[in-house]
Amino acid sequence: MKAIIVGGGIGGLTAAVAFHQRGWQVEVLERAPEFTEVGAGLVVQPNGLRALDTLGLGDPLRAKGLSDPLPGIRHKSGGWLTRIDVDDLKRRFGQWVTEHRADLVDLLRAGVPEDSLRPGTEVRQVRTDGTVIHNNGTSTGDLVVGADGVRSVTRRSIWPHAPAPRYVGYTTWRLIAPPQPIEGHRETWGSGERFGYQPLPDGRVYCYMIVNAPAGSRGDLTDLRERFADWHDPIPALLNSVPEDAVVQHDSYELPNLSTYVAGKIALLGDAAHAMTPNLGQGACQALEDAVTLATVVDTLGVPAGLEAYDHARRPRTQMIVRRSRQFGTTAHWTSATLTALRDVVLPRLPESFIDRSLAPAYTWTI
Numbered sequence: 001m002k003a004i005i006v007g008g009g010i011g012g013l014t015a016a017v018a019f020h021q022r023g024w025q026v027e028v029l030e031r032a033p034e035f036t037e038v039g040a041g042l043v044v045q046p047n048g049l050r051a052l053d054t055l056g057l058g059d060p061l062r063a064k065g066l067s068d069p070l071p072g073i074r075h076k077s078g079g080w081l082t083r084i085d086v087d088d089l090k091r092r093f094g095q096w097v098t099e100h101r102a103d104l105v106d107l108l109r110a111g112v113p114e115d116s117l118r119p120g121t122e123v124r125q126v127r128t129d130g131t132v133i134h135n136n137g138t139s140t141g142d143l144v145v146g147a148d149g150v151r152s153v154t155r156r157s158i159w160p161h162a163p164a165p166r167y168v169g170y171t172t173w174r175l176i177a178p179p180q181p182i183e184g185h186r187e188t189w190g191s192g193e194r195f196g197y198q199p200l201p202d203g204r205v206y207c208y209m210i211v212n213a214p215a216g217s218r219g220d221l222t223d224l225r226e227r228f229a230d231w232h233d234p235i236p237a238l239l240n241s242v243p244e245d246a247v248v249q250h251d252s253y254e255l256p257n258l259s260t261y262v263a264g265k266i267a268l269l270g271d272a273a274h275a276m277t278p279n280l281g282q283g284a285c286q287a288l289e290d291a292v293t294l295a296t297v298v299d300t301l302g303v304p305a306g307l308e309a310y311d312h313a314r315r316p317r318t319q320m321i322v323r324r325s326r327q328f329g330t331t332a333h334w335t336s337a338t339l340t341a342l343r344d345v346v347l348p349r350l351p352e353s354f355i356d357r358s359l360a361p362a363y364t365w366t367i
């Protein structure tokens with residue numbers, strides 16, 4: 001049996017490892033000249049680690065160093081808006097890991113035979129019979145996995161009338177700062193703007209900024225230094241410690257709910273199926289869950305029964321997480337002085353059980 005995988009990001013490579021481990025031939029078509037990821041960190045939460053465990057890849061990631069979940073949200077002056085008991089979270093749900101994205105990609109890539117990887121291959125069209133047309137010719141498989149991200153050509157080929165991704169009103173910047181002492185994972189909210197930072201296992205510091213802005217508006221490090229100059233320590237120092245070209249910017253898009261993730265010999269996974277806001281840090285974790293579930297059910301039940309089982313297992317869950325992720329970010333991006341003042345009074349008084357109800361469903365997944 002052969003699986004053609006369109007896209008060699010975290011979702012596509014995980015699918016490739018999962019099918020390869022089950023004895024399938026795999027071919028990963030990636031348009032970029034090499035398999036790598038943007039210069040940023042990635043939090044793999046307990047559910048994502050559990051998915052990697054099914055492939056024997058959870059422990060190699062844990063061995064590099066565990067991290068703590070976000071212990072709450074701070075105000076730009078430094079005071080706490082909410083607190084979460086991280087020890088309780090870890091006891092109930094498992095471990096967290098924060099990695100450089102490229103390290104996770106390298107780990108996954110090592111689990112796929114080198115001759116299955118086809119970088120520099122841009123897919124142009126996909127058909128339900130398992131034919132994939134690309135710049136280097138045509139590939140055919142018993143299954144085609146569309147793991148080609150939010151602007152998926154697979155999705156547009158098979159469902160030309162599916163709703164387009166929707167800009168959610170905020171843009172993100174990410175960077176890796178040189179090693180420096182910081183307390184742990186922190187996130188701070190202002191008015192329509194957020195700053196998060198957390199240490200990587202080697203001491204470098206992954207930083208992310210999420211700011212309300214019209215789609216397509218650009219900003220560089222100088223703008224960011226100005227914007228966050230009066231935020232609590234160590235935020236200004238982190239921004240001052242990186243060179244001008246260290247920052248990558250992406251606008252945030254969310255995919256409106258699709259009515260199915262499967263058709264004929266095709267399955268969508270990851271951002272191609274359910275691109276979501278970054279608010280819960282669950283996009284890649286859901287892609288990991290998708291990939292191992294898909295390989296399990298299709299290998300066991302075949303096509304089409306396995307694809308139906310995949311759609312049934314994954315669509316309700318991932319669409320619920322897309323919705324929760326959007327809701328979780330809403331209050332962070334209020335700009336009205338009245339609403340943010342109200343938020344700053346109400347948030348510290350929210351019972352922990354309220355926050356727990358938003359987060360727990362994401363963490364408790366098992367295959």
Ligand SMILES: Cc1cc2nc3c(=O)[nH]c(=O)nc-3n(C[C@H](O)[C@H](O)[C@H](O)COP(=O)(O)OP(=O)(O)OC[C@H]3O[C@@H](n4cnc5c(N)ncnc54)[C@H](O)[C@@H]3O)c2cc1C
Pocket residue numbers: 006007008009010011012029030031032041042043044048121122123124147148149150152153172173174208250269270271272276278281282283284285286287
């Ligand atoms: C600021 C920010 C922070 C985030 N933090 C987290 C986090 O901490 N934890 C978490 O779990 N998630 C996080 N996410 C979400 C996560 O990054 C994504 O959900 C995840 O990377 C999606 O993986 P994917 O493989 O589905 O898609 P992608 O990473 O988009 O990969 C798609 C691949 O397909 C390739 N491709 C596209 N079109 C074609 C084509 N036509 N032919 C061939 N190849 C093609 C692309 O080059 C790419 O390599 C964050 C997102 C943002 C924006």
